[in-house]
Amino acid sequence: MESSVVLGEREWLACCGSVRFAKEMASAGPFSSYQEAVGAASDMWFNKVDVNGWLEAFSAHPQIGESPSKTHKSPTSAQWSKGEQSTALATATDSTLQELCEWNARYRQKFGFVFLIFASGRSTPEILAEIKRRYQNRPIVELELAAKEQMKITELRLSKLFSANATAPSTTNTHYASDVAKVEDRVSRISGHLGTAKETPAEKAAETFTRTRPPITTHVLDIARGSPAAGIEVLLEAWDNNNQSRPLFGQMDSSHNWKLQGSSTTDKDGRSGQLMKMVDILKPGIYRISFNTGKYNPTGFFPYVSIVFEVRDSQKLEHFHVPLLLSPFSFSTYRGS
Template identity: 90%
Template sequence: MESLIVLGEKEWLACCGSVKFAKEMASAGPFSSYQEAVGAASETWFNKVDVNGWLEAFSAHPQIGESPSKAHKSPTSAQWSKGEQSTALATATDTTLQELYEWNARYRQKFGFVFLIFASGRSTPEILAEMKRRYQNRPIVEFELAAKEQMKITELRLSKLFSANATAASTTNIQYASDVAKVGEDRVSCISGHLGAAKEIPAEKSAETFTRTRPPITTHVLDIARGSPAAGIEVLLETWDNNQSRPLFGQMDSSRNWKLQGSSTTDKDGRSGQLMKMVDNLNPGIYQISFNTGKYNPAGFFPYVSIVFEVRDSQKLEHFHVPLLLSPFSFSTYRGS
């Protein structure tokens, strides 16, 4: 027997700050799956919520780089906003933060609402580049783009609510087939404006339920020389597969000791596809992400770039986002969120 997930107006308001949206969705529920709820949310947001409702939802978000107001009507939404901007704040410098504030003001003066973007996992330079690009849009075009970004944020937050409800329901033997795993990763990794229902999970995965909403290891590449995402870079994820030793500094380790976990190519937003299967517990060990930078930039200094990092047993439930900031003659990385 299929179980139902019941969400009230307060929870829907945390996903999207429109009161009209929250009331419509609370009335439309309950829903039997994440996909069903996303489909109803998209239909409601784009076809039943008016312009005032869109603006109300936009105003529920703090400006990128700023903390939510203490008077925020949804504490849960405020907390989520803080988490969604964590990578941007972690990668900001005094200079880029000041530039972000200035562009926030320019954007708001032109369009009349806060700059809205699906910020999870995006650095301050990425967000600034996107804001400057979208600033050139006509107001009607930008208004629609902002609405699409709001829907992406709503879907991500909804996945968190469904995960939380599934955990609570398990204590009373209420179960549902989780659609969060692949859909969550699709939404986190896809920043381009697109609509529609979430992608289906392959049949063999349909019975699995994951706490995570994306694979435990992800990456993206930013071309800091061009000030834009780096598309078309081949990416490999490998693990050290020798239980008797570990890769040591100064030694040339045999490639036979590295086991391929997955490969992908960065999309137009610089994000790789899924590099490993969805698991809740990441195996401790040594991991290596390699980027075919020589093919991307034949005139550059680096034929390829490899980043080696360790996941300890105490970190197996954590998420590891390992971006590459690249120019023809330098690169850097950091642990994102």
């Protein structure tokens, strides 16, 4: 039998920034299980908290892409907001952050409150597409959608609180509502499972070193036109041969030994976006970035360009920015920052 978890107003306010919601939920507790708490929270949020309470909760969130205020009334909520936006920030470029900032301002001007979305695990391009789609809604429709997003965030944060109190919901319980199950799935991916396994030195290093962007990035500049090169297909591969640590001269095109890490197409600023998973510790080895320059410039000299470089064991925490400077009859590269 699960023991009850007692949550005070401070904890409930961290989950949802409505003061009335926090007071009422603290009075209604304690709750014997996560699902019981979620059910009570959902009923309170949708049936008893008024529109003013909704707007108060919305205002407790920073804009997507913006750091939480140091004067935030709940430091825990501010810290959670930062973590929930980590994927968005990691996949952002200067141009997409600027575009997101502009759309945030347009959204707030139209609807009167901050754009709210369950951001955990979502990239900046995904969030940009969603804010543009939702901007077309009528205010009454958007208010309801924002309230639903707030409830998803509340469920995620409540799950963290129950996990911290060692009463996290059992994964064998099949009676959760479908939206709660989706939240739990994201929680498991973001926060990991609680356990007592001994950490390796590499895992400890990963905990104290958090990247804000993928470890390998690139962009393409068309130096003949003096502008970014948009629409170029990009592939990132890693040498993968257990019997041979690196390709020998003359073996560079042994395609079966190269493992694809990711692919994308350069945007209007010539940036490639996310080419690989977000990892704190980059696996040492030989990497290759290939550009479909022939498709971009059919009359040029190069059907494609490949840049091969090495990440040494001492460099696994570093960032590698490997741009391409391209013209129809020449190209160059360098290690940037």
